[in-house]
Amino acid sequence: MTDAAPYFGEMLTVAREAAKMTQTDLARATGYDQSVVSRMESGDIAITESAAVEFSKALKVPVSFFRQTDRLYGLGASFLFHRKRQTIPNPDLKKIQAEVNIIQMQLSRLLRGVPLESEYHVPTFEVGVDGSPAEIARLVRAEWQLPAGPIRNLVKVVESAGIFVIYHRFHIPKVDGASLWITGLSPFVVLNERMPGDRTRWTLAHELGHMVMHRSVSKSIEDEADEFASEFLMPERDITLDLRDLTLPKAANLKLTWRSSMQALIYRAKDVRAITPEKYKSLYIQLSKHGFRKAEPNELPREETSNISNLIRYHTTENDMSVDDLCRMTHSDKDWFEATYLPAAGPRLRIAK
Numbered sequence: 178m179t180d181a182a183p184y185f186g187e188m189l190t191v192a193r194e195a196a197k198m199t200q201t202d203l204a205r206a207t208g209y210d211q212s213v214v215s216r217m218e219s220g221d222i223a224i225t226e227s228a229a230v231e232f233s234k235a236l237k238v239p240v241s242f243f244r245q246t247d248r249l250y251g252l253g254a255s256f257l258f259h260r261k262r263q264t265i266p267n268p269d270l271k272k273i274q275a276e277v278n279i280i281q282m283q284l285s286r287l288l289r290g291v292p293l294e295s296e297y298h299v300p301t302f303e304v305g306v307d308g309s310p311a312e313i314a315r316l317v318r319a320e321w322q323l324p325a326g327p328i329r330n331l332v333k334v335v336e337s338a339g340i341f342v343i344y345h346r347f348h349i350p351k352v353d354g355a356s357l358w359i360t361g362l363s364p365f366v367v368l369n370e371r372m373p374g375d376r377t378r379w380t381l382a383h384e385l386g387h388m389v390m391h392r393s394v395s396k397s398i399e400d401e402a403d404e405f406a407s408e409f410l411m412p413e414r415d416i417t418l419d420l421r422d423l424t425l426p427k428a429a430n431l432k433l434t435w436r437s438s439m440q441a442l443i444y445r446a447k448d449v450r451a452i453t454p455e456k457y458k459s460l461y462i463q464l465s466k467h468g469f470r471k472a473e474p475n476e477l478p479r480e481e482t483s484n485i486s487n488l489i490r491y492h493t494t495e496n497d498m499s500v501d502d503l504c505r506m507t508h509s510d511k512d513w514f515e516a517t518y519l520p521a522a523g524p525r526l527r528i529a530k
C-alpha cells in the first residue's frame with residue numbers, strides 16, 4: 178500500500194481520545210516516543226505505514242480510520258450529564274466528544290446514497306422570538322401532530338422526524354447522552370445505554386430541545402432544554418389535574434402513565450402549582466428516605482430504536498452487504514460496530530449473512 182493516501186494526525190487524536198488514552202499511554206503501548214506521537218498527531222511528521230499499523234492495534238480501529246478526511250466537531254452544549262459538567266474529568270469529556278464524532282463519520286457513510294424519507298422534520302425555533310421553551314415545546318408537539326397527554330413512545334416520535342437515536346456504551350456512567358446536528362446531515366442523539374427508561378426519555382427530550390432551539394452556546398441553554406423537555410413530556414394543560422394531591426404511591430402510578438420518573442413528576446407538580454412548595458418539600462424528603470432518588474420503583478423498559486436498524490437492513494438487503502463490509506465502509510472495528518449499531522437487536526436482529 179505504498180501509493181495509498183496519507184494518514185491524518187487529527188484522526189489519530191480522535192481515535193486515541195475515544196480510547197481514553199494519553200499520548201504517553203499510546204507511546205507506551207506502541208513503543209514510540211511520546212514526542213513522536215505528539216508530532217504525528219499535529220501533522221509535523223508523517224504517520225508511517227508501520228506506525229499506523231501499531232496505532233490501529235492499540236486503539237482498536239482499522240488502519241483506514243486514519244485516512245479519513247472528515248472535519249471534526251466540538252459538541253458545544255449538546256451534552257447532558259446527570260451531574261454537573263464540572264465533575265466530569267477532561268479525558269472523559271474528550272472521550273465523549275471523540276466518540277460522537279466517530280459516530281457522525283460512520284453515520285454519514287451509512288447514509289451516503291440512501292434515499293431517506295421521514296414523515297416529519299425537525300423544526301427550528303428561537304427562544305424569545307418564537308416564545309418560551311415551553312411554548313416552543315407546544316409548537317413542536319403541534320407540528321408533529323401529537324395527541325394531548327403522555328407520549329407513549331418518545332423514540333418513535335423522534336425517529337419519525339428523521340432523527341437517529343443510538344444507544345451506546347459510553348463506559349462513563351455519568352454521561353446520559355449527547356447530540357449532534359450538522360447542517361445538511363441527519364441529526365442524531367447518542368444515549369447512554371445504561372440508563373433506566375425514564376431517564377432515557379428525559380435525556381432524549383432535552384436533546385431534542387437543543388436541536389430545536391439552540392444553534393449557539395449560552396448560559397441559559399441547559400435550563401431552556403429542561404423547560405422544553407418538561408413541557409414536551411408533561412404538558413401543563415394535560416398533566417395538572419393528574420398531579421393534584423400527589424402522594425408517593427400516586428407518583429409511582431403516574432409514572433406508568435406519563436413515563437416520567439417520580440422525581441420529575443414531583444418536580445413538575447410544583448412547577449405547575451398542583452402542589453404547594455411545602456408539599457413538594459415533604460414529597461422530596463420521602464423520596465430520599467425510601468432510597469428512590471437512587472433507584473425508583475416501576476422501572477420503565479427502554480424504548481427500542483428502529484431508524485438505525487432499518488438503515489443497516491437497507492445495506493444488508495438492498496446492497497447485499499455483510500457486517501464486515503459495513504465495517505470496512507465505516508472504518509469501524511467490528512466489536513464497536515456491533516455494539517453501537519446492532520445492539521438492542523441482540524440475537525433477534527442478527528444479520529443473517
Ligand SMILES: [Zn+2]
Pocket residue numbers: 254255256257383387398399402
Ligand atoms: Zn443539555
